[in-house]
Every structure is written in C-alpha cells, then in structure tokens.
Amino acid sequence: MADKITAKSNIIDEKYPKTMEVFNKYGLGCIHCVAARFETIGDVAGHGIELEAFLKDLNTAAGSK
Numbered sequence: 001m002a003d004k005i006t007a008k009s010n011i012i013d014e015k016y017p018k019t020m021e022v023f024n025k026y027g028l029g030c031i032h033c034v035a036a037r038f039e040t041i042g043d044v045a046g047h048g049i050e051l052e053a054f055l056k057d058l059n060t061a062a063g064s065k
Helices: 019-025 034-038 041-047 051-062
Strands: none
Touching: 019 051, 041 051
C-alpha cells in the first residue's frame, strides 16, 4: 500500500506513475511543466481543480488508503 498523497505532496513523484493518468483526466499538463518539481498538489487547486476530488483520484491511482 502506498503512502497517502496530500495537498503538500510534490506534483512530481516517480513512486506513483499511474497518477499521470489522473493529471491527464483533469486536463493538467503539470507533469511536463518546468516548475512542476517545485509545486505541490495543493498548488494545482490554483488552476481551478477541486482539490478533494483530485486527491481522492490520485490516491486511488497510487493505491493509497
């Protein structure tokens, strides 16, 4: 079971490759952005994303509780 992804987790986390599908589902190219290494999942909420739903989908994809 994976660690839980939170709003403070970094966008780029090679431990969870399946989360890239979630970023695509939400229409986010964050993974490919130069600043992605410095941004958190919570920063994504600034792009008009509903944070709780996004976190739920990310954790499901990562196999977290």
